[in-house]
Amino acid sequence: MAEYLNIALPKGRLGEKAYDILEGIGFGCPSIREQNRKLIFENEENHVRYFWVKPSDVAVYVERGAADVGIVGKDILLEQGSDVYELLDLGIGKCRMAVAGIKGTRLTTDKTLRVATKFPNIAREYFRRQSMEIEIIKLHGSIEIAPILHMSDVIVDIVETGTTLKENNLEPLEDIVPISARLIANKASYQFNYERVRKMCEKIEELREKAK
Numbered sequence: 001m002a003e004y005l006n007i008a009l010p011k012g013r014l015g016e017k018a019y020d021i022l023e024g025i026g027f028g029c030p031s032i033r034e035q036n037r038k039l040i041f042e043n044e045e046n047h048v049r050y051f052w053v054k055p056s057d058v059a060v061y062v063e064r065g066a067a068d069v070g071i072v073g074k075d076i077l078l079e080q081g082s083d084v085y086e087l088l089d090l091g092i093g094k095c096r097m098a099v100a101g102i103k104g105t106r107l108t109t110d111k112t113l114r115v116a117t118k119f120p121n122i123a124r125e126y127f128r129r130q131s132m133e134i135e136i137i138k139l140h141g142s143i144e145i146a147p148i149l150h151m152s153d154v155i156v157d158i159v160e161t162g163t164t165l166k167e168n169n170l171e172p173l174e175d176i177v178p179i180s181a182r183l184i185a186n187k188a189s190y191q192f193n194y195e196r197v198r199k200m201c202e203k204i205e206e207l208r209e210k211a212k
């Protein structure tokens with residue numbers, strides 16, 4: 001009997017879209033649609049098992065081999081420097097990482113720039129390349145408030161439609177990197193499950209072609 005393929009999915013805004021893709025290639029698990037507090041779902045017929053985890057934990061489960069594959073935003077992979085294989089860009093969860101500030105903010109090298117962010121590593125690397133001195137203020141959400149309260153000079157955060165910036169009188173200042181969701185695999189498990197995971201990638205690519 002085939003081994004189960006363990007798949008880590010991100011709870012929240014990406015999760016449903018991610019699962020739709022997997023269901024579309026025959027990796028469905030009907031009970032997953034039931035709204036309850038269950039976190040692990042399995043389908044005995046097609047030997048898949050799903051774990052619903054926090055988006056920022058997906059790559060941890062995959063890196064440690066608790067999950068064979070997972071779906072995660074590129075922002076998380078860049079921030080965590082995850083040691084996993086990145087197999088596919090799924091074209092969902094599209095947004096960008098950007099520097100933003102109160103309208104009219106100029107980025108200067110005169111003084112240490114205070115940067116509020118959920119992504120300290122991405123921010124540090126970006127400003128290091130610009131040879132700018134910064135101080136990181138690590139937050140976990142509602143980052144846009146920090147410059148309004150003069151707690152930071154700028155923010156580094158995700159921008160999708162730009163609505164959150166606009167509604168808080170902020171504007172994007174510089175783009176850092178485009179973001180989208182990726183299919184990732186544990187390195188050892190990828191070798192072990194090579195045929196099955198390659199087939200999975202092919203089917204996803206076919207599905208994406210059809211949807212074009």
Ligand SMILES: Nc1ncnc2c1ncn2[C@@H]1O[C@H](COP(=O)(O)OP(=O)(O)OP(=O)(O)O)[C@@H](O)[C@H]1O
Nearest residue numbers: 012013014054055056073074075093094095158160
């Ligand atoms: N506004 C957005 N538009 C499109 N994609 C987004 C947006 N915000 C985040 N994402 C993408 O979706 C992923 C999950 O975001 P979500 O907001 O659901 O998680 P989170 O609350 O930030 O996670 P955690 O609770 O682990 O901190 C992000 O890693 C990113 O790749």
Ligand SMILES: O=P(O)(O)OC[C@H]1O[C@H](OP(=O)(O)OP(=O)(O)O)[C@H](O)[C@@H]1O
Nearest residue numbers: 141142143157158159160161162163164
């Ligand atoms: O450009 P927009 O379409 O407005 O999207 C960008 C917003 O979405 C994310 O926030 P999220 O909703 O995850 O809330 P958070 O502040 O708790 O991170 C991100 O951190 C921005 O605040």
